[in-house]
Amino acid sequence: MKPFLAKAISAFACLAFAPFLIGLINAYFPGAGFLLFLIGLPTLIIALAVTTIVWSVRGVREAKNQDRKAIAAFYVLIGPVLCSLAMLVAWPSLFAGGFLGDLSRLAFNQDQYALIIAKARKAHRAEWYAEDDAGVTYSVDIGPPVRVAFEPAGMLDNWSAIIYDPTGEMLLADGFDPQTGKFRAPDSITELFGGDLVSCKRLWGDYLTCSFT
Structure with missing residues (x-):
């Protein structure tokens, strides 16, 4: 059961992490990030659907070899449950990536920003x-x-x-x-x-x- 669960979690975690990367890239390269969002969103939806189907089929196959109903139900439900979790964290993941990108950009440029602020106040x-x-x-x-x-x-x-x-x-x-x-x-x-x-x-x-x- 543990190897099956670990592989399933890894597959869905990769998909859940993708919005984080899009948000991070968008913080530094807004045009590229917006393009990635337009292309990546439908791609992620398709990838999530395919991944859910694959792991649901695998779960059903494993369930047929189980004698205990609870364990069989676990294998059958693992795909849909992980799919739901991935969908729930997608938006927070996108926001977290963008927020972290802005934080790092501010840390890198803060001295330069301070000079611009002083100039703006003077002008x-x-x-x-x-x-x-x-x-x-x-x-x-x-x-x-x-x-x-x-x-x-x-x-x-x-x-x-x-x-x-x-x-x-x-x-x-x-x-x-x-x-x-x-x-x-x-x-x-x-x-x-x-x-x-x-x-x-x-x-x-x-x-x-x-x-x-």
Whole structure:
């Protein structure tokens, strides 16, 4: 039983880990990550269905050789149960990959970000898309206070970035209210950077990871 279970878990764990990799890649290469998502999502669904069928067939075969009904039921159900678990962790896995990617990117570039923030405060000028000498792209919302979005990237009106927000008020953004169909955060927050701010999560200190639409 243990070898069978170990192999089945390994097969489904690989599929459950794939969204994590997509999220991690998207944090560094948004275009490639978005393409991977478009291609990978249907591929993962097909792979999950095939893997479930394969292990369900194997489980049925093993169940026929068992005398105890409980053990036979275990073999029959292992495929569908692991499939359900893989589906449950897919979205958290995608989010975790993206969050870890943003954390590592912030750790690597924080000194450069600090220089850009100081420059933005001194210039006190709104900029939609600028690039510093080190190749870091950024946008500035003069506020007050001055906020800076680092490496803004996405598709059309949907984009995300690491945001420097000294007030932490952007954390008020928490999606839509299903009853009213409006953003939960006030307009003064959702309209920052000229877009519709959907949600923010804290990375560390005054740095957040935020999504816009």
